[in-house]
Amino acid sequence: MNSQNLYSCIVLSGGMSRRMGQDKGSMIIQDKPMILHILERLNYKINDAIIVLNDSERISNYQTLLNQHCEGNIEDNFDYSLEFVEDEIKGKGPISGIMTGLKNIKTDFALVLPCDSPFISTYFIDTMFNLLIDNLDSDNDVYGIDAIIPFHIKSNKDKFKDNGDFNFDNADEMNLEMKIQNSEPLHSIYKKENLNNINKLLKEDNLYVKSFIRSLNNPCFIEVDNKILFEKDFRNFNRKEDLEDLEF
Numbered sequence: 001m002n003s004q005n006l007y008s009c010i011v012l013s014g015g016m017s018r019r020m021g022q023d024k025g026s027m028i029i030q031d032k033p034m035i036l037h038i039l040e041r042l043n044y045k046i047n048d049a050i051i052v053l054n055d056s057e058r059i060s061n062y063q064t065l066l067n068q069h070c071e072g073n074i075e076d077n078f079d080y081s082l083e084f085v086e087d088e089i090k091g092k093g094p095i096s097g098i099m100t101g102l103k104n105i106k107t108d109f110a111l112v113l114p115c116d117s118p119f120i121s122t123y124f125i126d127t128m129f130n131l132l133i134d135n136l137d138s139d140n141d142v143y144g145i146d147a148i149i150p151f152h153i154k155s156n157k158d159k160f161k162d163n164g165d166f167n168f169d170n171a172d173e174m175n176l177e178m179k180i181q182n183s184e185p186l187h188s189i190y191k192k193e194n195l196n197n198i199n200k201l202l203k204e205d206n207l208y209v210k211s212f213i214r215s216l217n218n219p220c221f222i223e224v225d226n227k228i229l230f231e232k233d234f235r236n237f238n239r240k241e242d243l244e245d246l247e248f
Contacts, residue, residue, distance in 0.1 A: 006108075007129055009046050010101030011038060012094055012186060013062070013115040014054035014087045023058070024237060025115030026065050033065050034237075037118035039078060045125050048081040048106045051115075052097040059084045081106070093207045094186060099198040102190065114186045116236045124187075124233040131228075132189055135220050147219040148189040150229050151179040179221045184234055185209040 013025040013035060025035040035051070042049055053059045063074065063084060070077045085104050089096040098112055111128055113120060128148055135145040186209070197215040201207070213219060225231055 007046050007132070007189075008105035008107045008110040009042050009049045010098065010105065010110045010112045011035060011049060011051045011115055012097040012101070012112065013058070014052050014094075014097050023061075026062060027237075029118055032069055034118045035062070035115045036066060036069055038113055038115065038120055039066075039082070041120055041122050041125060043079050045122070045129065046080045046111070048083065049078070050101045050104045050110075051082070051084045052087055052100050053084060054087045054090060056086055059086060089202060092202060093209075095198060095201065095207050095209050095212055098190065098209070098212070099195060099202070102192050102195050102198070105192060108192050109189055110192070111189050112186055114236060117187070117234070118237075119235045120187075120233055124229065127228060128189055131220065131222055144191075145218055145220055146191040146194055146216050147213070149179075149183050149185065149213060149219050149221050150187055150224050150234070151183040151221050152224050152231075154178070154182050180210050180213050183210065183213060183221070184224070185213055187234055 011025075025033065027034050029037065039049065051062065053062060066074045075082060083104060085100055087096055088100045088103070094114075101110060101112065109132060111125065131148050132145065135148070194212070194216065198212055201211055201215065222229055224234065
């Protein structure tokens with residue numbers, strides 16, 4: 001393991017995959033389980049990876065599947081430590097998976113990824129961690145950066161001005177909410193200390209990951225398609241039709 005890698009990754013694999021009709025992370029894409037595409041691209045990037053699944057049976061199934069597609073022992077295929085953990089709170093969606101992952105990582109920050117995004121590139125992973133490093137070095141970092149969050153630019157800004165769910169006092173508040181609404185919370189980096197925020201939301205039964213983003217003290221938002229991050233890295237699969245005409 002490379003001792004210079006100071007960060008972790010949480011791979012969320014606990015979804016029910018109702019629209020796909022089968023477990024997505026274990027689906028064979030280009031002769032490999034979908035999740036293996038992600039795990040291979042994490043080599044030489046991280047200290048440890050946590051795969052969060054919703055029960056012990058699925059953990060066993062994933063371990064068996066990776067054993068079938070890896071050379072030798074699973075651990076020998078990666079330069080980082082790999083751990084399978086069971087979702088601590090069942091049926092609460094990805095926010096619970098993020099909480100479970102953050103509790104188990106061995107570093108202060110983790111990149112969260114969904115298991116159904118096999119197009120994640122090594123460039124994306126490097127860029128996200130480099131953005132974190134750049135922001136951690138900033139002298140203007142009053143509270144300490146607690147997240148790096150990609151977001152998409154949308155053309156229709158007026159819907160936020162008239163949205164009854166939010167009352168904006170100024171343009172800055174509206175712009176922040178636009179970034180949150182158009183964010184990619186399952187392709188983001190979070191600080192382990194954010195666990196307290198998630199615990200509070202779960203007690204309130206507020207299961208929206210974007211509510212978690214609103215609770216952060218000092219998130220850094222990065223625009224997608226700004227010649228730094230690109231749309232293709234966020235492509236995922238929800239239905240069987242999405243698997244047609246695959247090009248890696």
